[in-house]
Amino acid sequence: MKKKVLAVVMAAGLSMAMAACTSQQPAEVAAPTEAATAPETTETSEPTEAPAEPTEAPTEAEEPVAEPEAEVMTYADYVAAEVDDPVVVEAYVQANQSWWDGKITVYAQDKDGAYFIYNMACDSQEEADKLTKGTKIRVNGFKAEWSGEIEIADATYEIVDGDTYVAEPVDVTDLLGKDELIDKQNQLVSFKDMTVVSVAYKNDTPGDDIYVKLSKDDAEYDFCLEYYLNGSDQEFYDLVGGLKAGDVVDVEGFLYWYEGVNTHITAVTVK
Amino acid sequence: MSGRRKAPLRKRSCLFAALFLVLLVLSGCHGSAAREEFSVPAELDASRKFDITFWAKNDTNVRQTEIYKDAAARFEKAYPNIHVNIRLYTNYGDIYNDVITNIATSTTPNVCITYPDHVATYLTGDNTVVPLDSLIEDKNYGLGGSRVAFKSVKRDEIVPQFLDECTIGQNIYALPFMRSTEACYVNKTYVEKLGYELPDILTWDFIWEVSEAAMKKDEDGKFVINGQNVMIPFIYKSTDNMMIQMLRQKGYGYSEESGKISMFNDDTAQLLKTVAEHGKTKAFSTFKISSYPGNFLNAGQCIFAVDSTAGATWMGSKAPLMDISADKVVDFETAVKMVPQFDTSAPRMISQGPSVCVFNKDDPQEVLASWLFAQFLLTDEVQTDYSETEGYVPVTTAARNTAQYQDYLSREGEDDNEHYDIKIKASRLLLDNVQYTFVTPVFNGSASLRDAAGELIENCVKSVRRKQTVDDEYIKKLYADVISLYRLDSIGESSEGKRDLGPMPAAAKVLLGSLAAVWVCILLANLCKLLKKHAS
Numbered sequence: 116m117k118k119k120v121l122a123v124v125m126a127a128g129l130s131m132a133m134a135a136c137t138s139q140q141p142a143e144v145a146a147p148t149e150a151a152t153a154p155e156t157t158e159t160s161e162p163t164e165a166p167a168e169p170t171e172a173p174t175e176a177e178e179p180v181a182e183p184e185a186e187v188m189t190y191a192d193y194v195a196a197e198v199d200d201p202v203v204v205e206a207y208v209q210a211n212q213s214w215w216d217g218k219i220t221v222y223a224q225d226k227d228g229a230y231f232i233y234n235m236a237c238d239s240q241e242e243a244d245k246l247t248k249g250t251k252i253r254v255n256g257f258k259a260e261w262s263g264e265i266e267i268a269d270a271t272y273e274i275v276d277g278d279t280y281v282a283e284p285v286d287v288t289d290l291l292g293k294d295e296l297i298d299k300q301n302q303l304v305s306f307k308d309m310t311v312v313s314v315a316y317k318n319d320t321p322g323d324d325i326y327v328k329l330s331k332d333d334a335e336y337d338f339c340l341e342y343y344l345n346g347s348d349q350e351f352y353d354l355v356g357g358l359k360a361g362d363v364v365d366v367e368g369f370l371y372w373y374e375g376v377n378t379h380i381t382a383v384t385v386k
Numbered sequence: 387m388s389g390r391r392k393a394p395l396r397k398r399s400c401l402f403a404a405l406f407l408v409l410l411v412l413s414g415c416h417g418s419a420a421r422e423e424f425s426v427p428a429e430l431d432a433s434r435k436f437d438i439t440f441w442a443k444n445d446t447n448v449r450q451t452e453i454y455k456d457a458a459a460r461f462e463k464a465y466p467n468i469h470v471n472i473r474l475y476t477n478y479g480d481i482y483n484d485v486i487t488n489i490a491t492s493t494t495p496n497v498c499i500t501y502p503d504h505v506a507t508y509l510t511g512d513n514t515v516v517p518l519d520s521l522i523e524d525k526n527y528g529l530g531g532s533r534v535a536f537k538s539v540k541r542d543e544i545v546p547q548f549l550d551e552c553t554i555g556q557n558i559y560a561l562p563f564m565r566s567t568e569a570c571y572v573n574k575t576y577v578e579k580l581g582y583e584l585p586d587i588l589t590w591d592f593i594w595e596v597s598e599a600a601m602k603k604d605e606d607g608k609f610v611i612n613g614q615n616v617m618i619p620f621i622y623k624s625t626d627n628m629m630i631q632m633l634r635q636k637g638y639g640y641s642e643e644s645g646k647i648s649m650f651n652d653d654t655a656q657l658l659k660t661v662a663e664h665g666k667t668k669a670f671s672t673f674k675i676s677s678y679p680g681n682f683l684n685a686g687q688c689i690f691a692v693d694s695t696a697g698a699t700w701m702g703s704k705a706p707l708m709d710i711s712a713d714k715v716v717d718f719e720t721a722v723k724m725v726p727q728f729d730t731s732a733p734r735m736i737s738q739g740p741s742v743c744v745f746n747k748d749d750p751q752e753v754l755a756s757w758l759f760a761q762f763l764l765t766d767e768v769q770t771d772y773s774e775t776e777g778y779v780p781v782t783t784a785a786r787n788t789a790q791y792q793d794y795l796s797r798e799g800e801d802d803n804e805h806y807d808i809k810i811k812a813s814r815l816l817l818d819n820v821q822y823t824f825v826t827p828v829f830n831g832s833a834s835l836r837d838a839a840g841e842l843i844e845n846c847v848k849s850v851r852r853k854q855t856v857d858d859e860y861i862k863k864l865y866a867d868v869i870s871l872y873r874l875d876s877i878g879e880s881s882e883g884k885r886d887l888g889p890m891p892a893a894a895k896v897l898l899g900s901l902a903a904v905w906v907c908i909l910l911a912n913l914c915k916l917l918k919k920h921a922s
Contacts, residue, residue, distance in 0.1 A: 199851040257852055262677035269848070318444070318474040319451055374681060374710045 187253065190227035198260045202267060206230050207280040208250045209303055210369065210381065212343035214243035220343070221246060221272075222301065222369045222379075223254070224282045229301035231266040231371065232256065249279035264372040265300060284367045292334050296376060304370045304378065306331070308386070311362040314355070317342075325355050327380065329366065338366065341379040355383055362386075421492075421513040426524050427750045430533075436468045436755040438496035441484070443475045443740055445696050447707070449775045453768065461762045464535040468755045478504070478740075482833070489514055494745040496756035502552055502825070503833040505559045505743050510830055516744045517557035521757045529761060539764045543784040551825045552741050560741035562781040563763055564696075564772060567735050567816045567823060568627055568725050571683055571691045571701040571808070575718040576600065576611055587730040588723050590632075593620055593690050594660075597669040600689055612716070616687045620670045621679035623693040626840030627736050632657050633839075634736075634824055635728040640839070645829040647874055649839060650865040655858065658846045662856035665847035674844055675851070681709050686716030692725055695777030695812035696739065702808045722811040724819060737816075737823035739778060770794070774804065777812025786817075831877030838872040 185203045188196070196202055206223035213219075219237040223230045232254055237243050246252070256270025284305040290296040291306070309329040317323040325340040340346065340355045358364065368380035440458070444450035451474055458470035473495070475481045482504045488494045489511045500508075508515050522541055526533040530540035541549075548562035570588055577584050580599050585592060597619035602610045609617035622628045629649075633640045636657070639648030664670040673679065679691030680700040691701065699707045702720035727733045742763055744756045762768065769785035772778065774794050780786050795814070799807035816823070826832065845864055846856050854860065869875055 199853075201852070259675075261675075262681065317446075318476060319448065320474060374677075374714075 185255070190225065193230070193258070194228070196258050198258050198265075200258050201255070202258050203253065203255050204230060204267070205251060205253045205275060207282075208246045208252060209248060209282055210344060211243070211246055212341065213347075214240050215343075219243050219246065221252075222303075222344075223252065224302060225280060229282075229299075229303070229369070230254070231264060231301045231369075232270050232272075233259070233261075233266045233268050235267075235270040235272055237272075245274060249281045251275040251277060251279065262373050263375065287370070288331065291331050291336060291376075296370070297372070299370050300372055302370050303367065303381070305365065305367045306336075306378075307365050309336075309364055309366055311358045311360055311364060313360060314358045316356065321352070321356055325352070327355060327358065329364070337373075337375065337377045338368065338380050339371070339373075339377055341371075344379055345381060351383075354385075355380065358383070358385070421746050421748065423513050424516045424746050424750055424753050426520050426527065427754050428526075430527065430754050430758070431751050432467060434467060434751060436752055437471060438468060438752065438756050438759060439471045439473060440759065441473050441475060441481055441495040441498040443478060443481060443499040445776055446476050447699070447775050450772060453771045453775065456771075457763060457768045458759075460767075461536070461759055464762075465755070465758060468759065470759055475499075482507070496745055496747070496752065497760050498743055498745065499563065499740045500560060500743045501738075501833070502554060502560060502741060502828045503836060505552075505741075506554055506828045506830050506832055508743070508745075509554065509559070513746050515559050516746045516753055516757070517559060518561065518744065518757070519558050521744075521754075522558065527754060527758065529764075534758065534761070536762060536765060538761055539766075539782050539784055543782045544764070545781055545783060545820075547737075547820065547823070548781045551737065554828050560743040561760055561764060563740045563742045564769075564778040565737060565739040565781055565816060566694050566696040566776070566778050566812075567737060567819075568624070568631075568692055569695045569698070569777070569812050569815050570723045570725055571680070571693065571698075572721040572723055573683060573686070573689045573718045574721040576686070576689045580611060584721055584723075585730075586723075587733060588690075588726040589730060590660075590726045590728060593726050594664055594669070596689065597664060598667060601667055601669050611689075612686045614685075614687060616682070616685075618668065618671045618676055618682055618688050620664070620690045621672065621676060621682055621688050621692070622670070622843075623673045623679050623691075623697070624840065625672050625674070625843040626836045627738075628692070629654075629657070629839035629843055630826055630836070631725055631734060631736055632728070635734045641827050641829070641832065641835055643827045643829065645827075645831060645877060647835060647877070649835070650869065654842070655861045658842055658861060658864075659856060661843055662846040662850045666850035668851065670847065672844060672847060675847060678709065680705070683720075684708060684716070685710055685714045686718060690726075694738065695816060698722070698777035698809040698812035699775075699806060701812075702806075704802045704806070705808065706803045706806055720808055722808055722815055724815060724822075733819070733822045734824055735819065735822055737820075737825050766790075773813065777809050777815070779813050779816050829877075831874070834872040834877060835874060838868045838874060841868050841871070 185201065187203050187205050190204075193202055193204055206225045206229075208221055209224050210222045211219050214237060217236060217238060218234040221232040221235055223232055235254065235256070237246075251274070252272045253275050254267055254270050254272045256267040259266050259268035282303045284303045285299060286307060287296060287299055287304045288307045290299065306329070309331050312328040312330050312335055315326045317326065323346070324342045327338040327340065328335050329338055330336070340352065346352055363386045365384040365386065366378070366380055367382040368378040371377050371379045442454045444454070454472055454474070458472055461470060462468060478501055481499060485494055485498060485504070485508060489508060494514065505515055521527065522529050524531055530538050544562065548565055549558065552558050552560035552562055572584060574584055577596055580596060582596050600609070600611045600617060600619040604610050608615055611617060630640060633649065633654065636653065638653040639651065641647050641649065661670065676682070678700070679688060679693050680697065682688035683691040683701060684703055684705060693701065699705060700709070703715050703717050708715065724733055725735050742760050744753060744760050747753050764782055766782070766785045766788050769780035769782055770788055770791045773780045773785070773791070780791065785791060794805070795810060797805045798810040799805060826836070842864060845868075849860065850856055
């Protein structure tokens with residue numbers, strides 16, 4: 116009898132021990148469900164890109180951020196601020212680059228001017244989806260300059276309920292080659308009757324930025340189809356990639372700067 | 387518009403990779419489909435056709451992409467049944483992110499340009515990366531193998547130090563493809579204009595002193611040295627390398643082979659405070675904060691620009707590749723120097739550059755085909771052609787000794803393109819100082835640690851520019867934030883094998899208690915049995 120009891124106790128102990136090894140809740144092993152896109156059917160097919168939507172945003176190292184109570188600046192105040200100064204602005208989202216790693220880069224504008232908000236903290240794709248065109252946001256960050264591009268860095272934001280604003284492109288063709296052009300930096304602008312000089316894929320292959328050189332009155336200007344901005348619009352990507360030297364085009368885009376004007380194009384009309 | 391560079395790493399950080407690394411580590415023990423260990427087939431099946439993929443990295447240099455394509459074409463001539471599909475990248479981070487994503491879906495490439503740090507992460511998966519030892523030694527298809535259909539390089543023709551850098555644990559997991567280091571590209575004209583003589587080996591003190599001297603402005607607010615509104619005397623491209631080299635030169639801790647991290651201490655804090663001091667005056671900045679060092683150097687807005695020797699063609703007022711317009715370029719004499727040192731009698735500089743790894747597949751024949759292409763990248767023509775595109779050096783003595791390469795080196799400065807003097811000087815910097823190079827320990831998580839090292843400098847410089855104080859309290863918090871951001875606490879613990887899992891759950895306590903009780907019962911029963919036997 117004693118042996119039977121002992122055997123039962125031992126069996127129970129062993130079975131509990133085995134159960135402990137195998138019954139871990141799957142939820143404890145963070146499954147990369149979002150991260151792992153559908154497997155390719157063959158080894159030689161196109162590789163799976165790093166996903167745009169990891170399951171959770173990593174914890175960001177705490178950057179020094181501007182005091183949220185700070186007064187909202189006018190565009191003129193913003194222009195007058197020094198690089199590295201804390202800035203607080205309110206503006207309306209016009210477009211954004213794809214959300215990534217808890218960050219999003221936003222093109223924002225109001226009636227007075229425009230802002231390029233680089234890598235703004237944004238917790239999730241769900242939050243990013245709320246930043247639709249015209250949405251008003253209050254942005255806390257620091258004024259920065261990178262290769263001539265004036266931007267807001269290390270920013271946080273909150274959506275401001277109320278009115279919306281969608282900018283109309285400003286025709287700046289006549290400002291090409293003039294110092295005043297930089298006053299329109301980051302705004303949605305248009306250029307009329309430009310002639311295509313060259314089109315080049317970054318890396319020489321489709322799937323990334325497209326560098327476009329356009330000319331006007333014998334001077335050449337750099338434009339870029341920024342892949343993270345509108346590379347997923349295949350029709351537009353193909354249109355820009357298919358431009359030929361000599362084509363005459365009207366172009367719209369955000370007046371970005373990289374060692375000189377380098378507009379991020381958003382629309383092209385071939386004439 | 388041939389070579390306009392953008393900032394992919396600026397755009398997309400590797401934090402996602404850090405997160406994914408943790409997921410891989412956590413999931414590695416449970417349920418991942420294990421691939422069988424690779425063993426070398428006796429023979430390559432010539433009756434079969436193989437499509438292999440090669441993920442290649444270039445430096446936004448069209449010539450390099452042409453060389454990759456040409457290499458694939460020549461390889462296919464030698465092996466008409468193997469077709470190579472090339473996918474091009476311009477930075478290691480994107481390759482790394484894509485590979486770890488594709489490990490989860492078993493869609494890794496066959497052959498991939500990589501850093502050993504990254505391979506250590508890839509190895510988290512079961513048999514993901516092929517250990518190359520048996521392939522290298524295979525008498526038929528190994529290095530110098532009798533059945534290789536091209537002039538295969540022999541093992542002893544690879545610079546041993548470079549092959550050692552590809553060894554993780556007991557195995558070789560990659561072949562070195564190219565090697566480079568960092569160089570300090572100096573506007574010698576401005577240094578001398580400031581009243582200094584450029585030493586053979588730069589010291590940190592010298593650079594800080596000259597940089598601060600260059601910050602003097604005239605009454606109009608322009609910098610005296612260049613008459614411009616912009617001057618950032620010292621710009622560092624890769625602040626992770628900056629931190630790592632400073633620590634090594636000082637003999638301070640960084641990491642150990644075991645994965646133990648030893649960077650977050652007072653020694654590092656001292657270095658950070660010095661960097662912050664010069665960040666505050668804006669005599670020092672970084673690529674992430676300001677832009678490419680070469681752009682500022684060529685515009686006469688920087689005196690000491692530290693970047694890879696693999697970026698030499700972008701450096702100097704006659705550089706063949708340029709992002710700034712011609713009217714902004716200032717004429718000056720460029721010197722190519724070793725990165726600044728603390729002790730000029732014992733200089734230390736980092737060894738870097740692409741290696742190539744082979745991913746395991748279900749079909750050993752496919753792996754063998756991939757291996758053959760990987761070793762084709764070490765053939766003389768590929769090595770010499772590619773190394774001549776930038777300030778790289780070939781990884782084989784065979785390529786270095788070719789007439790072509792020796793001729794190339796001898797023609798330094800003959801033109802401002804193929805024989806651009808800065809590019810060849812950059813190559814010579816490594817060729818002549820390879821004994822001073824080092825690499826950091828490779829372990830699962832070493833790539834994250836590297837990112838963290840750079841983050842320390844970036845944050846300190848940003849903070850002082852924003853009028854914050856970098857003191858002990860600041861650095862203590864910075865360490866905590868960076869350790870958390872890159873999840874270095876879990877890396878260190880797993881590597882050291884002492885992970886704090888918190889208080890034991892009640893169920894586990896009951897389980898262990900019952901197991902203990904069972905053993906006590908067994909012992910008591912046996913004891914009783916023994917006593918009874920003894921008594922009878």
